[in-house]
Every structure is written in structure tokens, then in C-alpha cells.
Amino acid sequence: MKKLLKMIKYSMLKLLLLFLMPFYLFAIDINEHTQKLALLAQSSIWIDDNNTLSKNEVVSKKFEKCQKNALALGYAPHRAAWIKFTLRNTSSVPLVKILSYEHPLTQSVSFYEGKTVQTSGFWHRKHDKKYFLPSFKIKLQAQEEKTFYLKVHSEFTTLVAKITLWEAEMLKQRDDNILYMIIIFLSIVFTLLVYNLVIYFFTKDKAYIYYILYLLAMLLAHSFRSSIFPYFLLSDETTVMLTQCISIIHALFIVSIIMFTREFLDTYSFPKLDKILKFYLYYIVISSLLTCYHLVFDMRIMLSYVPLLLVLMFAGFHALHHGKKEALFYLIGWSFIFLAILSTPLRSLGFFNIVAHISYPYTMSFILEAFFFSFALAYKIKALHKDNQNKQEQIISFQKEEQTKLEKLVEEKTKDIHMLYQEKGLLYQELNHRVKNNLQMILSLVKLQISTASSSGIKEALGVTKNRINSFATLYESMHSQEDMKHLDTKTHFTNIINHIMPTEDKHITIRYRIEHNLQESALLYAGLIVNELATNAFKYAFATSGTFSLSLTKEQKTVTFILQDNGKGFEKNKNDTLGLSIVRTLVEKQLYGTIEIDTSQGTKITMKWEEND
Template sequence: MKHLITFIYLLFSPLSLHALNIDENSSNLSILEHSLIYIDTNNSINSKNINHQEFISSPSDVISLGYVKNTALWIKVTLKNTSSKSISKILEYDNPTVEKLYFYDKNKTVKTGLLHLNANKNAVNPIIPLSFKAYETQTYYLKSYSRIKPTKVKLILWNELDFIKKESKSTMFYFVFVGIMLTLFIYNFMLFLFTKDRAYFFYIFYIFSIMFYNAFYSGRFSQYFTTQELTNYLLKANGSFTIMIVFSSLLFTQSFLETKKFNKLHKALNHMYWILPFLVILSYDAWIINASSHYVVLLIGLFIIYVAFYSLFKGVKQAKFYVLGWSIIVVSFMLIAFQWVLHYDLKDYNLTYVSEVAFILEALLFSIALAHRIKLSNKQLILFKNEEQVRLEAIVTQKTKALKTSLEEKDILYKELNHRIKNNLMMILSLLKLQIKRTENKETIGSLVVTKNRITSISNLYEMLLLNNTSLNVDTYPYVKGICQNIALNFSNKVNIHYEINYNLKIDNLIYLGLIVNELVTNSFKYAFDDDKGKIFITIKKDNSLVFVSIIDTGKGFQERRKNALGLSIVSILVEGQLEGKLTIDSKNSTKVFIEWNDENL
């Protein structure tokens, strides 16, 4: 009977007119639309005189005042336990970035929010535990104040178990988000290390900016890092987080879309770098601007999209990924930003994690775009190599044609030169032969014959070179034999010449050897044999780097004073001066001439 009387009293009392009925099953219940609100435009009301203020009914389940610098929002909540037993509930203030939140009831005052962090904070949003006795009605006052962040209110009543499930689900989703972003961060960082492409570096800077921004605005940073001094500083600099995203986006945009191709747009993007530092300074601690900085950032984001569309129109293939990714981000930012203006809550439309999903989709698209960039780079490299190969082949063909023409011209000149040299040598030999026929003095005839033979030895070598036009190598044996046969034609002596030639001399040395053989064999024919019979032995061989030449006859030899004759002087000059070799002559009984030189020195 006692409980029935109490229930009837509470049902018809003035307090019950604005009370929201709850029981043990009430959970995930929005209560703001069942509450009363009062807007303190001077932030001057306190808990002692709030009872004297005129509250009005809340028009919606979400109230957003936007960026109001010196305005507090008071909420009066009356809850009535309609069950016959005691119950416990959790009141969640669904805004992780509220700066100051005060909770008042008749027994206690709770301070929470970013400026009143709790060391034991175990939820993203501020929460307050409530207890009700059977059929008890409680009235609470909440004061929400944010000087820098926008003032937004949504109140949800939970059972403890349901709240834990909701928090677990939210935490799991957040760590999935962090895991995906970290994976993309590491993936693109490795690509940067291998490719050294600055676009990848700017992109990992962009990913870092997104993760830091999300950690602060989602309340995860203040949940896991409950240092009040650091939170106070980050709250004052919170406008810089959005600006940091835009800054990294500008760097990435210019590098990824190669905006240097579009001079005016590239300069416009460069000018925006000068705007961002002023936004950071002016928005710090809401000094001069606060909400305006976000609008400026939004305009820069829209301009970046315009640059992406322009690049796509101009044929930048990877711009299509960029356009789609940035469009997703801008749409999500607009949906979030317009919550404060149009007074709606994305959670009511199952868009709780719209920003996280947008960031993941954009990051995936940009990563695909960067991979596509590598593919395009490889194609361009292959195309460049092909074009370079074609260009080099054209150059080689042109140079080969020019070289062939030049060689043909030189061949004609060479043949003309050879023809003239051969004619000149033949003319000299003809003149010498003519002079020999007209001269009666035997001594003069002998000198002319020796001279003719010298020129003949050079002429023979020249003819052999002309016949062997594919190489400068001439066989030594036929050349030496030809010289000796030519000498023998000028004498009546029946001299047998024996050849032992086992090494082919270099062309330069062969010229000198021809002159040496001409002088020594001529001397043997003229002076060595009294009976017009004899033998001459010519040997040429090589041992390691030394070349040995010996010319030996079976004649009578000659006196010591004949060593200073002109022919032997010529031999000495050629051996010691040109071949840098050693000459040894033994003229006793027979004439033996030994010559040696180092073939590697020449």
C-alpha cells in the first residue's frame, strides 16, 4: 500500500511533468529531446542560481551551437525509475571534444571534458554513472562549455553491459582503422625507400597527418594519453591538425600530379603555402579566427579538387584516382562540418565512422594511384628506351653513312696517292736505269746500281703492302728473297743463297731490314768471292722478345779498314739508330754479320 501511494504521488507531482520514464531495460536511449535547456550567453550562471533561470524544451535530440566563444549550454534532465527495484545507468555525453562538462545533482558535482581529464578514463566520450532507487525520480543539471571547439550536445542513457559492448565495438573499429592506415604507411614508406620518389614521402606525411587528426578529434588521444598539459596545448593548436592535412595534401598534389606542367595552377598552389602559417598563428587558442580557418581550409580543398580535375582533363592519367579520393574526403568533411549548422547527427543515419571510412577509401585509392604511377613510369621508361634506341639507331645509321662516304673518299685519295707514289718510284728507277746505261765509268755504275737496289727494296715492300691491303703484315721471307734475287740480276756470280726465316717482322722493322739486307748482300756479291762461286746464309729468328738476324757468306772476308765504307755505315746507323739494336761483324776468312734487338721496345 505504501509503494502504491508513493507511485501515485510521483505520477501527478509537478516534477513528473518533464520526467523521462526509465526501467532496467532502458538502454541506448536518447534523452536530450526529453530535457530542458538554457543558453547562458555570458557564461555567468553557476549551480547556485541555475534554478532561477527559465528553461525551455529541447527542440531536438542533438543541439549544436557551433563555434561560440563565451556561451554555455545548460541541460536539465529529469529521469524517473518506474521499476520496483534499484537500477544503475550510464549517462554518455556524445562529444569527445567538449572542453568543460559539469554534472550536478543534489549529492555531488562531477567535472570532466578535455580540460578536466580523468586519470581513470575508460571511454572516448565523457560518461557519468547514475543510480536510482525503486520508483525514484532524479533531476540533474549539466553545463557544457567549449571556447575553442564547437558546442554540440547529445545525451544517451545506457545499461552498463550495452555500453561496454558499444565501446568494444568502437575500439575494435578504431584499431582496424589504425591497422589499415599503418599498413598503408609502411607500404608507401618502403616504396619511397626503393624508388626515392618524393610523392611517396609526401604521401606518408599525409597519412601521418590523417592519423594524428583522427586520434585527437575522435577522443582516442585523450583516452590513452591523459596528460593534462599536453592535452591543453593540443586543444589550443587543434586548428593546426586540419592545416597539417592540407599542407601535406598540397605537397603530395604538386608532386603526384606534376603540376609544374601547368604554370599558373602551380604558382597558385605555391601561394597557398603562405596562407597556412597565418592560419596556424591566427587560429591558435582561438586568438583571432576559429571557425573561419576551417572554411579557408575547405576552400583550399575544393581548389585542390579543381586542380585534380584540370590535370585529368589535360591527360594526367593518375589524376582519376586523385579526383575520386579527394572528392570522398571533401564530402565527408562537409557532412561533419554541416552538423554544427544544420543540427543533425551522422550517427542517426548510420554514418558514425564516415570520416574513418573516407580516410581509408582515400588512402587505398591514393595507394592504388601510386602503384599505377609505378606502372606508368615503367611504361614511360620502356617507351623512352625504345625511342632512345630508335634515335640512336638513326644516329648510328647517319654516322655510318657519313663514315662510309668519308672512307670512300679516303679510299679514292689513298688509291690516288698509291698510284702517284708507285709512279714516282718507277720513274726514279727508270731514270737510274737510263743513267746506268749511259754511264761508262764502272765505279759510277756500281754506285748507281746500289742506289737502284735500295730504292727497289723499298718499292718491293710497298707493292707487297698494296697487294695485301687487308692487313699491314707482310711475310718476311718473300720480301727478303725478292731483294736478294734483284741484287743477283746485276752480277754474274753464281752464288747460292740459303734462307732460314722463322719470324715475320713488324712492318716498320721490315723496311730497315730490307735496306740492311740490300747493303750486306750487295757487298758479298761485289767483294766476297774470287772464283765467282759462293754461298750466303740468311737467318731470322726470335727468342722471347729478342730478334736475331745473321747474314754469313763463304767468301774471303775484308780488311778492317773497309768497315768504315758507306754501305756498312748505313747498316750501323739503321741497326743502332733505328732498331736500337746491337751490330757485330766478323770479317776474318769469311764475313759474318750478327744483329739483335728487342722487338717489344719498338
């Protein structure tokens, strides 16, 4: 019996608690000591699926308990969330608190207090710039209890609900901390931007320019999404317009990181992987244009970015596997941004709200990523510098090896040439010796023929022939005995010829030489024959008992002038040329390509001229 009474008593107590719960469970007690209080877990929520109901219509709806300090409702452009909470001032003095909506990107936040409504949010900061985040002032008299409603709606961003009740001074400190963090982040990114820009001007590496574009897109996106621009610079109208085109900034961000990845990891050497990245380049540009002003928007577009993150991570591992050590820094840096970006669609879909667990997750991820990417670029430059040094050392070593081989080859060839030269010298000496012997043999035969000839005419003809052969032999003897065969001693050669044909009896002839130029070998041969012919004729016909025979050889610029003159009796020019004179004329005109003039007014003077190159 006692047990039954106990059960009845317990059941009545339970019913009493259920009856009193609506009056006490949803009332949140605050007092003058309340500085910061998360309200959402103690509030109730109702979702307007079409965003069409007014506050009076919503009041009668059945709200559900939140039980969470932050609620991610995902991307819901046509829905509105209504949050209901009741505050009770348990103190004996009036209270003034600030209600802060803790998500800066929420498009519209309407606060209802009785019949009064205030609107703030990302698109409505014109009259709400005292605090960094959308905020509303709440006043409660001593022991007063009030119920409040919040309507939140976001057309272009994810719908995230988090509300906190603040003491005004403490909220101001919180705002200062947020601003400090954002300014530090932007300063770091801007410093990295300038630093990499300077390096680009020195290296001209395309990876740096793409990374600079990436940092610039990061600056713009973060300044906008963190409410820096709307809070300090932009009007509500401009903010609305930029929000509707925010996908273009995101596209610049993603395109620049793809281009950076292609250039930094050299994916051009991996054709299949590079084709995938090129496909995403076009896809990102097209999808970003289509999502402007809600022309086309689907959560599947956001989800399609997730494979890109995996592709970029795979590119890093693939490059690292193929020996690109700088890819390790890329992977470490990209892993931070990978987790941050991956959490965005998860947060948009309402699966996981990273902000509820980590303060400033995106800011910290981007800072860490930016540092590691900068380390990666610096490591790449260092690796390239080291690689260039190694290549230079290899080139120098190769040049030394080739120089050694070349020197050895030159030495071998020089030895071969020297041996050939020696062989040529021996052959040349042998040839000279045989030619000289042959000429001497011919002269001996002619002399023998002269000594045995009975007719004086035959002896005379053979004597002329002997003198002509002797002219050749004399020149050959000079060439054989002199090292410089290009400029033989012309006077010596002429003297040898004259001495050989000079009559030894019954005539006294004076020879005068004016030789101011040494002829080249080819011209000297013909000049010797000319001297032989003209001197023979002069000695034989010009003088009865005595006379003077002169030889003059000069050169002015390129013209050689050769004059042979005697003071004898001369001869008649109108007669046909003798054999000797015909030989002379042929040698001058056909061999030396010169001219010949004969003057017999005072003895005989024969002037010959031709061109000779140096």
C-alpha cells in the first residue's frame, strides 16, 4: 500500500513539473552580472519554408527547442528561420544588454520586440555600425520578463544561427579583437603579396604571378566576407550588388590557385592531370558567371568543387612522388586550406559547422597556407639555384674535359702535321735534288752537243738554248738554297744569269743594277727568262767592243716597272720580231698580263709593266 501511494505521489509531481515547464523552462534569467550568454541553446526555432509569414502569423506556430549554441541550416535562399527566446531580469535594477547575431554574412536579421522591429544584417548596415556584427539593444526593467523574436534570412550565403547576449563594454572588446585579427591577417597577406611581387620582378617565374593573383583574390574575398568592406567602405546598395557577384571573386581565387599549381608543380609534364586542371579552369569561369545574380544556382555546383580539392591534393602527391621536393610544402599548406574549404559545403549543407568548434578557422587556415606556399616558392627558387649551380659545374667540367680532349687531339694532329711536314721536306729535297740533277744533265748534254757540232749556226742556237735552260737552273738553285721562297733575292738571280752569259773575250761590257723590289717566285721565273733573252741579244748584237747594259726594277703601289737598257747601236723596229723578242713579248703580255714598250732612239730601251698583289 505504501508503495502504491509513493508511485501516485511521484506521478503527481511529474505532472506538476510538466504543467510549469512552459513558464519556467524557456525563460532565461539574467542580472547585472551577466556579461556574455549564449542564447540559442535555450531558445526555440521555427522554419518558414517559403519566407512569407509575418511575425503575427509566426507567433501561433509550434517552435522547437534548439539545444545547440550554433545551428547551421545550410544554403536556404527561400527559407527563413524564426528564433524565439524569453529573458527575465532577476535583479532589482533595470538592465541594458546587447544582442549580437554572430554570423556577419547573414543577409537580413530582423529583431522583434513587441510591435517594434529593427533590421540589420550584411545588406542592412547603414544604421547599424556601432558594433562589428549585427546587434540590437535590449532593455529590461527590474524583475521584468519579455519574449523576443529574430527572423533571419540569407539568399546568397549559408544560413547560420548563433546569438549571444553581451554586456556593451565586453562586446566592444570582442569587436576590437575581431578587427585586430582581421587586420593582422590582411597585413600578413599584403606583406606576402608585396614580397612575392618583388621576387617575381627578379626571377620572372610565372608561379609567383599566379600566387600574387591568389593572394590578391584572398585579400578581396576575406575583406568582403569578414564585413570589412561593408562595415567601413561600402553602402548597402553596393554591398548587395557585390554579394550577387561574389562568385567572380571566388572564381579568381580558385583559377589563380589552379594556375599556380600547374606552374609550380609543372603539371605540364603530366598530360592527363593537366587536362583535368584545364577542364576545371573553364568550368570555374563558366559556373561563376552563371551563378551571378542567381541566373543558375544549385548546391550541386558547390559540391562539384570538392573533387577539385582532391585533384589539387593528388597533384601535390603525384609531383612529390616524381621527385619534386617543393611539393611537400605545397601539400602541407594546401592541407590547411583543403580542410577549411571542405568545411564550407559541409557547413552549407548543415552537416558540420567548424566555426562552432574553432575560432577564426578560415583566417588561420589561409595564414598557414600562405606561409607554407611562400616557403614552397622559396624552396623552389633555392632548388633551381642549386640545380643551376650543378649544371654550371657540369658544364665547366664538361668544358674542361672537352678542352683536355681537344688539346690532346691538337697535340696529336700537330705531331702528325709535323711528321707530314718533315716527310714533305724530305720529299721536297729529294724532288729538288732530282730536278737539279736533271737540269744539269740536260745542260751537260747541250754542252756536249755544242762541242761536237761542226756548224757555227748550230753551236750558236745550242748556246742560246743552253742559256735559257741555265736561267731555269739558276732560279731553281736559288729557291733550293733559300728558306723564304715567296720573295727570293731578285738581284742575285739576275746577277747569276748575267754572269753566265757575259762574253769573256773581245768585249768589255759594264753592268748596272737598280733593283728596289724583290719579285715573287712566279714573276721572277719569267723575269729571269726575259733578262736571259734581252741580255743575250744585247751582248751579241748591240756592242762592237764595249758598252753599258742597265737593269732597273721598281714598284709603285701595285705596279711593277722593269726596264732593260743598253747604249749600243739599236735595231730597226719595223722588222719582224726575232725569236728572242717574240719570247719576251709573249712572257710579258700572256704570262705577266702586262705591257711592253721598245725605244731605239738612243740604243735600246725596253720598258715592261705589270700588276703585282702584295
